[in-house]
Amino acid sequence: QKEVEQNSGPLSVPEGAIASLNCTYSDRVSQSFFWYRQYSGKSPELIMSIYSNGDKEDGRFTAQLNKASQYVSLLIRDSQPSDSATYLCAVNHVSNSGYALNFGKGTSLLVTP
Amino acid sequence: DAGITQSPRYKITETGRQVTLMCHQTWSHSYMFWYRQDLGHGLRLIYYSAAADITDKGEVPDGYVVSRSKTENFPLTLESATRSQTSVYFCASSESGGGDTQYFGPGTRLTVL
Numbered sequence: 375q376k377e378v379e380q381n382s383g384p385l386s387v388p389e390g391a392i393a394s395l396n397c398t399y400s401d402r403v404s405q406s407f408f409w410y411r412q413y414s415g416k417s418p419e420l421i422m423s424i425y426s427n428g429d430k431e432d433g434r435f436t437a438q439l440n441k442a443s444q445y446v447s448l449l450i451r452d453s454q455p456s457d458s459a460t461y462l463c464a465v466n467h468v469s470n471s472g473y474a475l476n477f478g479k480g481t482s483l484l485v486t487p
Numbered sequence: 488d489a490g491i492t493q494s495p496r497y498k499i500t501e502t503g504r505q506v507t508l509m510c511h512q513t514w515s516h517s518y519m520f521w522y523r524q525d526l527g528h529g530l531r532l533i534y535y536s537a538a539a540d541i542t543d544k545g546e547v548p549d550g551y552v553v554s555r556s557k558t559e560n561f562p563l564t565l566e567s568a569t570r571s572q573t574s575v576y577f578c579a580s581s582e583s584g585g586g587d588t589q590y591f592g593p594g595t596r597l598t599v600l
Contacts, residue, residue: 405586406586406587408588408589416593416594417577417591417592417593417594418530418577418591419591420588420589420590423586423588425586462529462530464589466586474532474535474545474546475520475532475589477522477529477530477531478529479527479528479529480529
């Protein structure tokens with residue numbers, strides 16, 4: 375089973391600070407990487423996808439990918455209390471049975487006013 | 488409304504009973520997925536389907552059956568429910584396989600007594 379690892383947290387940051395969420399993966403041939411946000415009792419929703427090495431920015435969110443190190447991260451600038459949620463890292467892999475996304479267990483983020 | 492829906496949203500059943508969870512999407516996405524989410528395990532793939540009449544096992548398929556006679560529907564059946572199948576079940580869909588984004592339904596909370 376291909377692994378996706380995240381610190382479970384909770385990661386606590388003050389409002390206005392930068393939150394840094396990290397993820398490592400074991401499948402060297404993975405090509406697609408996703409960050410989902412999940413509020414308590416709700417379904418995961420996509421924040422960012424990234425496919426190439428480097429940074430990808432979307433508003434207050436920046437995803438960073440380093441395939442050589444098998445590492446993907448999510449930075450949240452100017453963190454707001456509404457960002458408090460669990461963040462799931464997902465990595466695709468292709469197996470004998472086809473395509474799948476592997477999810478990490480998630481990092482819980484708490485933004486304190 | 489367009490999107491992906493699941494029914495029922497909440498279900499309580501007894502050990503040994505058959506239960507079917509429904510998933511319907513209006514995007515005409517080719518791929519559909521069933522996940523279960525449990526504390527300590529994160530999201531785990533049960534089954535997925537690349538198209539109508541094409542299904543394949545995920546990480547935890549035992550005790551579950553799926554079918555996909557129409558592109559828009561992907562029901563999940565627990566043939567003889569066990570307490571270990573108490574979980575939150577999410578259906579998801581994506582336009583294509585490979586590295587495409589998956590969109591999640593609202594989830595079904597299933598309790599097996």
